[in-house]
Amino acid sequence: MALPTRADLARLDADDPLAAARTRFRLPSGVIYLDGNSLGALPAATPARVAEVVETEWGRDLIRSWNTHDWIEAPIRIGGRIAPLIGAKANEVVVADSTSVNLFKLAMGALSLRPGRSTIITEAGNFPTDLHVLQGIEALAPDRVRLKALPRDALAGEIDEDVALVALTHVHYKSGERWPMEAVTARTHEAGALMLWDLSHSAGAVAVDLNGVEADLAVGCGYKYLNGGPGAPSFVFVPERLQKELRSPIWGWMGHGAPFDFGDAFFPADGVRRQLAGTPGILGLAGLEAGLDAFEGVDIHQVETKSARMGDLLIQLVEQRCGRFGLELASPRRAVDRGSHVSFAHPDGYAIIQALIARGVIGDFRAPDVVRFGLTPLYLRFADLWDAVDHLAAVLEQDEHAQPRFRTRQRVT
Amino acid sequence: MALPTRADLARLDADDPLAAARTRFRLPSGVIYLDGNSLGALPAATPARVAEVVETEWGRDLIRSWNTHDWIEAPIRIGGRIAPLIGAKANEVVVADSTSVNLFKLAMGALSLRPGRSTIITEAGNFPTDLHVLQGIEALAPDRVRLKALPRDALAGEIDEDVALVALTHVHYKSGERWPMEAVTARTHEAGALMLWDLSHSAGAVAVDLNGVEADLAVGCGYKYLNGGPGAPSFVFVPERLQKELRSPIWGWMGHGAPFDFGDAFFPADGVRRQLAGTPGILGLAGLEAGLDAFEGVDIHQVETKSARMGDLLIQLVEQRCGRFGLELASPRRAVDRGSHVSFAHPDGYAIIQALIARGVIGDFRAPDVVRFGLTPLYLRFADLWDAVDHLAAVLEQDEHAQPRFRTRQRVT
Numbered sequence: 021m022a023l024p025t026r027a028d029l030a031r032l033d034a035d036d037p038l039a040a041a042r043t044r045f046r047l048p049s050g051v052i053y054l055d056g057n058s059l060g061a062l063p064a065a066t067p068a069r070v071a072e073v074v075e076t077e078w079g080r081d082l083i084r085s086w087n088t089h090d091w092i093e094a095p096i097r098i099g100g101r102i103a104p105l106i107g108a109k110a111n112e113v114v115v116a117d118s119t120s121v122n123l124f125k126l127a128m129g130a131l132s133l134r135p136g137r138s139t140i141i142t143e144a145g146n147f148p149t150d151l152h153v154l155q156g157i158e159a160l161a162p163d164r165v166r167l168k169a170l171p172r173d174a175l176a177g178e179i180d181e182d183v184a185l186v187a188l189t190h191v192h193y194k195s196g197e198r199w200p201m202e203a204v205t206a207r208t209h210e211a212g213a214l215m216l217w218d219l220s221h222s223a224g225a226v227a228v229d230l231n232g233v234e235a236d237l238a239v240g241c242g243y244k245y246l247n248g249g250p251g252a253p254s255f256v257f258v259p260e261r262l263q264k265e266l267r268s269p270i271w272g273w274m275g276h277g278a279p280f281d282f283g284d285a286f287f288p289a290d291g292v293r294r295q296l297a298g299t300p301g302i303l304g305l306a307g308l309e310a311g312l313d314a315f316e317g318v319d320i321h322q323v324e325t326k327s328a329r330m331g332d333l334l335i336q337l338v339e340q341r342c343g344r345f346g347l348e349l350a351s352p353r354r355a356v357d358r359g360s361h362v363s364f365a366h367p368d369g370y371a372i373i374q375a376l377i378a379r380g381v382i383g384d385f386r387a388p389d390v391v392r393f394g395l396t397p398l399y400l401r402f403a404d405l406w407d408a409v410d411h412l413a414a415v416l417e418q419d420e421h422a423q424p425r426f427r428t429r430q431r432v433t
Numbered sequence: 434m435a436l437p438t439r440a441d442l443a444r445l446d447a448d449d450p451l452a453a454a455r456t457r458f459r460l461p462s463g464v465i466y467l468d469g470n471s472l473g474a475l476p477a478a479t480p481a482r483v484a485e486v487v488e489t490e491w492g493r494d495l496i497r498s499w500n501t502h503d504w505i506e507a508p509i510r511i512g513g514r515i516a517p518l519i520g521a522k523a524n525e526v527v528v529a530d531s532t533s534v535n536l537f538k539l540a541m542g543a544l545s546l547r548p549g550r551s552t553i554i555t556e557a558g559n560f561p562t563d564l565h566v567l568q569g570i571e572a573l574a575p576d577r578v579r580l581k582a583l584p585r586d587a588l589a590g591e592i593d594e595d596v597a598l599v600a601l602t603h604v605h606y607k608s609g610e611r612w613p614m615e616a617v618t619a620r621t622h623e624a625g626a627l628m629l630w631d632l633s634h635s636a637g638a639v640a641v642d643l644n645g646v647e648a649d650l651a652v653g654c655g656y657k658y659l660n661g662g663p664g665a666p667s668f669v670f671v672p673e674r675l676q677k678e679l680r681s682p683i684w685g686w687m688g689h690g691a692p693f694d695f696g697d698a699f700f701p702a703d704g705v706r707r708q709l710a711g712t713p714g715i716l717g718l719a720g721l722e723a724g725l726d727a728f729e730g731v732d733i734h735q736v737e738t739k740s741a742r743m744g745d746l747l748i749q750l751v752e753q754r755c756g757r758f759g760l761e762l763a764s765p766r767r768a769v770d771r772g773s774h775v776s777f778a779h780p781d782g783y784a785i786i787q788a789l790i791a792r793g794v795i796g797d798f799r800a801p802d803v804v805r806f807g808l809t810p811l812y813l814r815f816a817d818l819w820d821a822v823d824h825l826a827a828v829l830e831q832d833e834h835a836q837p838r839f840r841t842r843q844r845v846t
Contacts, residue, residue, distance in 0.1 A: 046488075046492050048492070048493045048494075048495070051495070053495060055495065055496045058496050059491075059495060059496045061492075061495065062487065062488070062491050062492035066487060067484060067487050067488050067492070070483060070484075070487050070716065071480060071483075071484060074475065074479060074480050074483050074662070074720070075459075075475070075480050077663075078472075078475050078662055078663055079459050079461070079474075079475035079480070080461045081461075082461070082464070082466060082468065082472060082474065082795060083468045083471050083472045083795060083797065084790070084795070085663070086663075091663060091664075117530065117531070117534060117711070118530070118685070118710060118711020118712055118713075118714075119711050119712070120683060120685030120686065120687075120710040120711035120712075121530060121534055121683060121685070121710055121711055124682075124683045124710075128573075144697060145697060146697075147686075148686045148689065148692070148695050148696065148697070148699075149685045149686035149687075149710075149711065151697050151699070152684040152685055152686060152688075152689065152699040153683065153684055153685060153710075155684055155698075155699050156681075156682055156683060156684030156699070157682075159684075160541075160682055169697065194695075243712070249487070249491055249715065249716055250490075250491055250498070250499075250504060250712075250714075250715035250716070251504075251712045251713045251714035251715045251716070251717075251718075252714065252716075253714065254711070268569075269537075269569055269570075269573055270533060270534060270537045270566065270569060271565040271566055271568055271569030271572075272531070272533030272534070272562045272565055272566060273533065273560075273561045273562035273565060274533075274562075275565075276561065276565060279561070280800070281800055282561050282607075282799060282800050283561065284557060284558060284559075284561070284564050284582065285568075286561075286564070286565040286568050286569070297531060297533040297534055297537075297562075297566075298530070298531020298532055298533035298534055298562065298667070299531055299532070299533075299656070299663075299664045300531075300664045301531075301663075301664035301665065301666065301714050301716075301717040302662065302663035302664045303483065303662055303663070303664070303665075303714075303716040303717050303719075303720050304664075304714040304716050304717050305664075306716075307487070307716050377497070382495060382496060382497070384496065386695060387693070387694055387695055
């Protein structure tokens with residue numbers, strides 16, 4: 021396939037139905053940001069929205085804002101804004117806590133819905149926090165819970181009648197591999213187990229259809245493709261059909277059926293609200309809500325289409341311009357098997373990313389040798405891909421990454 | 434005792450060593466804010482600090498801020514700022530999650546430090562979330578965990594050799610009653626149990642000395658007297674002597690010993706850091722850090738002294754000016770037995786609070802009949818107390834609270 025020119029890519033931008041969405045973000049000049057899969061960029065409307073919450077709602081209206089500015093409903097309201105992006109109903113999603121805490125709550129809840137079954141299955145090499153949370157649950161009751169972390173290929177074959185829960189990350193944080201959600205969910209249900217999807221690297225970038233595939237449970241991240249800000253709260257999905265049975269192990273007052281009666285006895289709220297525990301962080305929620313405003317009128321299928329095309333082009337450009345420098349594609353070649361980031365392996369991956377960052381091209385590195393480029397369709401232009409690969413080629417051609425300043429390993433986030 | 438005049442109280446303000454701290458807050462005009470025990474007021478420096486985090490750290494520096502603005506250490510750094518207010522060492526406090534989630538983590542961890550013991554003791558009528566979290570833990574393993582929620586007077590006598598954990602709220606959310614921390618902790622240790630203090634209504638208002646009383650565990654709230662903003666993250670205290678043994682049941686990547694190695698196997702971080710689970714919410718942390726800036730140079734013992742004096746004066750003023758209207762003191766009369774809020778019972782409590790709010794005096798109501806007035810020494814003036822009681826007397830004398838608009842019950846937060 022002929023190498024696309026920068027003009028070819030600029031033409032794609034001119035025809036991009038999502039082109040205008042870029043104006044909804046405040047991107048620093050001189051930067052090509054390919055790390056929205058780790059921390060989404062700042063929406064242009066967020067500073068004013070957060071300032072309003074701080075200065076007017078908190079500062080002026082004080083405690084009354086729980087009612088007058090409806091802080092109390094924010095977790096439910098904002099959950100409802102996420103729902104259409106992931107194929108859920110508005111009353112099936114709530115924003116709460118961190119992804120780790122939500123994984124804990126849902127996995128513990130799932131185990132109690134499958135008494136007599138003891139196995140949890142996940143993928144070896146899954147995102148660490150997913151593995152760790154499940155390992156921690158196993159450690160709580162090693163006689164009753166057994167975690168199997170299996171290689172991707174061997175996983176489906178191990179879903180047997182002892183399995184209570186299959187917990188997978190839809191799009192792999194490192195490779196970008198995407199599980200076939202419908203098939204895996206169906207296979208899990210065949211064995212009578214529950215299926216939990218971690219959508220951290222999917223939500224807002226690919227068109228997820230939780231109810232379409234009959235997923236049982238899901239969690240996801242607010243600060244990646246949803247652009248909610250650093251450490252934005254996470255979300256929880258529980259479909260209507262499971263809302264009555266599923267309990268959270270963490271019984272907090274915000275998940276109570278009548279929190280403002282201040283009664284001693286706990287009974288859970290109806291619906292997905294019972295997944296709440298403590299008082300929600302209103303500043304974080306405000307950031308997330310402003311992030312979701314940037315999706316106003318956006319069709320998530322258009323987002324996925326653009327993401328797929330960007331990924332295909334990035335792979336082509338990198339392979340054709342930089343292939344001779346030893347960069348190996350570490351993501352699926354077919355867009356349908358990928359999420360919205362593309363990874364390459366290179367023994368000098370760390371130094372390459374540092375050299376790129378020095379040039380204003382921000383991707384990231386994941387040990388031991390993976391360079392990752394996140395493609396956020398809402399604010400990334402096709403021409404940015406051309407420019408980014410041009411920088412990458414320059415780094416490699418000039419051996420820039422061999423400079424000591426790029427090789428000194430620092431903490432990588 | 435003679436009724437103090439407004440001039441008497443204004444004189445106290447003139448001599449108040451904390452008077453200048455009020456300028457560190459942005460208080461709405463026309464409001465006397467007696468609800469800092471529920472949501473602390475906005476520090477004057479917070480809007481600019483939060484805006485800097487949003488616009489510069491997130492917006493401009495993006496993912497790099499985890500390192501360059503040290504977001505990654507924020508939970509530990511801000512924990513260290515809370516430590517001197519509660520008698521802890523800087524490396525014994527970390528900011529994380531909500532109070533509910535932290536109670537869950539610490540109580541579960543405590544149980545595993547006392548194998549063979551099955552009882553958790555708490556106070557009947559404790560703050561609901563404290564009760565609920567512990568009830569939820571009992572429900573996870575009803576054959577192995579037994580929760581006893583006991584009346585205050587009967588509690589010490591029930592701490593026997595089967596007790597693993599005594600979990601109490603230092604200052605009662607409704608009555609303001611303060612547990613004698615040293616005696617109860619000693620009694621708990623006598624029985625070989627662990628002592629967990631919830632400092633939500635103490636931290637920042639009274640001088641807590643966790644290490645002085647040899648407390649084992651503590652949690653507390655960031656959004657009350659620490660003025661961290663609505664739903665600000667909570668804090669966790671684990672003393673050095675327990676840091677090696679105590680594990681969190683929620684194993685997340687931020688509590689990992691080497692989170693950026695992205696390894697599959699979990700081993701916990703050293704110290705109190707292992708109580709972290711997911712990615713910390715940076716906007717909420719920024720608010721909390723700015724709230725703690727307002728304590729710069731403030732001696733917590735001066736705070737407690739002012740709080741005690743304010744409480745004494747409020748009780749005197751209310752009883753002398755409003756006693757004939759049926760308001761009954763629902764808090765301890767002796768300051769040493771109280772926290773920093775004072776409550777009164779009245780059958781029309783709800784309507785009285787609504788009528789006061791309409792006059793710009795913001796206290797709150799707790800079912801079934803308690804009106805609460807929070808006294809935040811950093812920003813409240815003695816003369817404010819006189820004015821607040823003057824309004825209260827006017828409401829009662831003119832039967833203002835009998836108006837239908839004040840009696841219609843709405844959700845109360």
